[in-house]
Amino acid sequence: xxxxxxxxxxxxxxxxxxxxxxxxxxxxxxxxxxxxxxxxxxxxxxxxxxxxxxxxxxxxxxxxxxxxxxxxxxxxxxxxxxxxxxxxxxxxxxxxxxxxxxxxxxxxxxxxxxxxxxxxxxxxxxxxxxxxxxxxxxxxxxxxxxxxxxxxxxxxxxxxxxxxxxxxxxxxxxxxxxxxx
Amino acid sequence: xxxxxxxxxxxxxxxxxxxxxxxxxxxxxxxxxxxxxxxxxxxxxxxxxxxxxxxxxxxxxxxxxxxxxxxxxxxxxxxxxxxxxxxxxxxxxxxxxxxxxxxxxxxxxxxxxxxxxxxxxxxxxxxxxxxxxxxxxxxxxxxxxxxxxxxxxxxxxxxxxxxxxxxxxxxxxxxxxxxxxxxxxxxxxxxxxxxxxxxxxxxxxxxxxxxxxxxxxxxxxxxxxxxxxxxxxxxxxxxxxxxxxxxxxxxxxxxxxxxxxxxxxxxxxxxxxxxxxxxxxxxxxxxxxxxxxxxxxxxxxxxxxxxxxxxx
Numbered sequence: 498x499x500x501x502x503x504x505x506x507x508x509x510x511x512x513x514x515x516x517x518x519x520x521x522x523x524x525x526x527x528x529x530x531x532x533x534x535x536x537x538x539x540x541x542x543x544x545x546x547x548x549x550x551x552x553x554x555x556x557x558x559x560x561x562x563x564x565x566x567x568x569x570x571x572x573x574x575x576x577x578x579x580x581x582x583x584x585x586x587x588x589x590x591x592x593x594x595x596x597x598x599x600x601x602x603x604x605x606x607x608x609x610x611x612x613x614x615x616x617x618x619x620x621x622x623x624x625x626x627x628x629x630x631x632x633x634x635x636x637x638x639x640x641x642x643x644x645x646x647x648x649x650x651x652x653x654x655x656x657x658x659x660x661x662x663x664x665x666x667x668x669x670x671x672x673x674x675x676x677x678x
Numbered sequence: 679x680x681x682x683x684x685x686x687x688x689x690x691x692x693x694x695x696x697x698x699x700x701x702x703x704x705x706x707x708x709x710x711x712x713x714x715x716x717x718x719x720x721x722x723x724x725x726x727x728x729x730x731x732x733x734x735x736x737x738x739x740x741x742x743x744x745x746x747x748x749x750x751x752x753x754x755x756x757x758x759x760x761x762x763x764x765x766x767x768x769x770x771x772x773x774x775x776x777x778x779x780x781x782x783x784x785x786x787x788x789x790x791x792x793x794x795x796x797x798x799x800x801x802x803x804x805x806x807x808x809x810x811x812x813x814x815x816x817x818x819x820x821x822x823x824x825x826x827x828x829x830x831x832x833x834x835x836x837x838x839x840x841x842x843x844x845x846x847x848x849x850x851x852x853x854x855x856x857x858x859x860x861x862x863x864x865x866x867x868x869x870x871x872x873x874x875x876x877x878x879x880x881x882x883x884x885x886x887x888x889x890x891x892x893x894x895x896x897x898x899x900x901x902x903x904x905x906x907x908x909x910x911x912x913x914x915x916x917x918x919x920x921x922x923x924x925x926x927x928x929x930x931x932x933x934x935x936x937x938x939x940x941x942x943x944x945x946x947x948x949x950x951x952x953x954x955x956x957x958x959x960x961x962x963x964x965x966x967x968x969x970x971x972x973x974x975x976x977x978x979x980x981x982x983x984x985x986x987x988x989x990x
Contacts, residue, residue: 525856542808542860544905545850545898548959567956569850571895575957 515560516675517582521608522589523601524568527624530658531589532565535668540659545569549579557672573604580613585671589622590641592631592655602641609646618674619651620667627657650674692731706773712786719921719977725790736772740765744791748799751806758792765791789924796928797920801911803930808864808908814839814855819863822870823854829873830884830896848887848896857901864908865901871934872900872941879938883945892949894956902959903944906967907937910974918977939981940970 520528529550533540536552546567554561564579566572586608590601605621608614621643623634634655638644643651652670656663696707703710707728715721729741747753747761766788770777777784813819820839827836830847837843840852849857858865873880887896910916911933919936920928947966951958973979 524850540860542905542908544859544861544865544902545857547895547898547902548957548961550960569895569898571845572956575955578957 513555513558513560514675515562516584516671518561518563518585518587518671519579519583520563520565520587520589521576521604522568523591523594523597523604524570525594526568526589526591526601527622527658528565528568528589531587531622531624531656531664532563534658534661534664535561535563546572548572556668559672559675561668561671576608577611577613580611583614583617584675585618585620586614587620587622587667587671589624590637591625592623592633592637593625593628595630595632598632598640605641609649616649618649618671619646620671621651621653622658622663622667623653623655624658626655626663627660693733706775708769708773708787709775709780709783712783712790717786717789718924719918721786722790722793722921723917723977725787726794729794734772736768740768740772744795745798748795749802751799751802753795753799762788762792793921793924793928797917800920800928800930800933804864804908804911804933807867807930808860808862810863812855812858812863812866814853819866822866826866826870826873829870829877830880844897845895847884848894848898848900850895850898854897857898859901861901861904861908865904868904868907868934868937869897869900871931872938875934876938876942879942883941886945886949889949891955892953894948894959899944899959900941902963903941904937906963906970907933907940910970911936915971915974918974918979919981922977922981936981943970 520532522528524545529543529546530540532550532552533543535554535556546565548567550565552563552565554563566576566579588605588608591597594601609619621638621641623632623637625631626633632640634653638653643653652667652674654663654667654670656667658664699710700706705713708725711721711724711728715724729737732738732741744753744761744765753761766784769775769787770784775783824836827844827847834843834846842852844852844854851857884896886892887894887899907916916936919939920932923932926932944963944966947969948962951962951965953959953962
């Protein structure tokens with residue numbers, strides 16, 4: 498059934514390019530809020546993600562299939578099941594959660610060293626900029642060691658997902674990056 | 679085609695049909711419903727529909743007033759009695775019904791109004807709790823969180839407020855406070871009610887959540903089910919559940935009972951599906967939601983948690 502569906506999809510003349518975006522990050526980083534923001538849905542009733550959510554959004558001539566996978570420790574071992582055919586990796590960080598910066602850094606580097614995610618462009622959302630004690634995007638980039646990444650294009654984007662600030666700018670980078678390819 | 683035909687009939691010819699029936703039976707639509715439909719969801723639904731379609735100015739005003747009172751959560755206690763009395767009087771006057779001849783109508787209409795606006799008030803009450811964020815500086819919130827632990831894990835002491843033990847009852851990390859998110863205090867109160875009122879059922883479900891293959895995170899799934907219960911309430915799908923409870927006053931407790939029913943049934947459905955792992959959650963939850971929505975459509979269905987559970 499699955500095979501037939503994908504065959505049919507390939508046969509259909511695609512008017513727009515489909516992209517697979519993977520949203521990852523620790524629990525409570527704001528992945529589902531960003532996903533709902535992209536789909537223009539109500540963000541006031543977000544619940545912790547058990548498993549994953551998926552939504553398709555049209556943006557700048559692309560059909561973006563966004564996969565939002567739960568971030569809690571118990572679910573992280575399943576992340577790798579969703580790596581295949583990923584076009585862009587979006588990593589969300591709670592910039593105010595200083596206690597877990599190390600943890601989020603370790604998880605990110607584990608992702609970047611995976612073969613299936615080789616050469617996949619990386620967008621990091623430095624979320625929750627509205628909280629006064631949060632790290633700025635450049636501080637976060639330094640802390641996570643992003644400037645040392647040489648094997649792929651990457652970008653860090655400051656955002657406040659609950660207000661919708663910065664989310665679109667990040668997606669513009671995603672679409673621009675794909676067009677260049 | 680069928681739908682549009684009936685839409686035209688109800689929209690354009692409703693008044694004509696109503697006029698005809700009024701002349702032949704000598705009763706207005708509200709009376710015909712109150713005498714013709716059996717007590718419960720069918721009657722309340724029909725009254726609600728009739729009132730909402732009414733073109734009578736006084737009835738429309740009455741609806742606005744009752745909406746306002748229930749929205750402010752003032753449809754309570756002695757005030758509720760007075761409001762009900764006044765509301766029924768307004769209907770009697772508007773429809774020129776003699777209360778001495780139609781005593782049963784007065785009683786039935788009062789019950790329907792109580793149910794319709796009790797439900798609307800419940801939505802406001804639930805919404806107020808949902809939008810109250812969990813606050814770890816609020817002693818009442820913290821006490822409820824500790825109560826949840828005590829009810830679910832009576833034999834295990836918490837080592838501290840911030841501890842990995844919270845994961846044993848299905849929270850994501852060391853501090854549950856960030857897990858309530860958009861469901862706020864409602865998510866916590868739902869869980870506490872389930873663990874307290876249906877103690878053995880909650881223990882039964884918690885045991886399932888530890889299953890080596892089909893296990894899941896009890897609290898997180900619980901909070902997602904709060905979201906489902908809230909959605910069904912807000913959209914009006916839970917009306918058949920609430921209107922069926924004719925013996926009980928509509929209160930927050932009723933919403934908690936509805937939630938417990940959903941949690942218990944979800945757990946049963948989940949175990950029946952034999953999922954490979956937690957990643958099947960959204961899929962199975964969608965199927966469950968579809969089934970529940972269908973089940974709620976039939977007002978004759980029973981929504982009690984399985985009787986056997988109480989004795990486990």
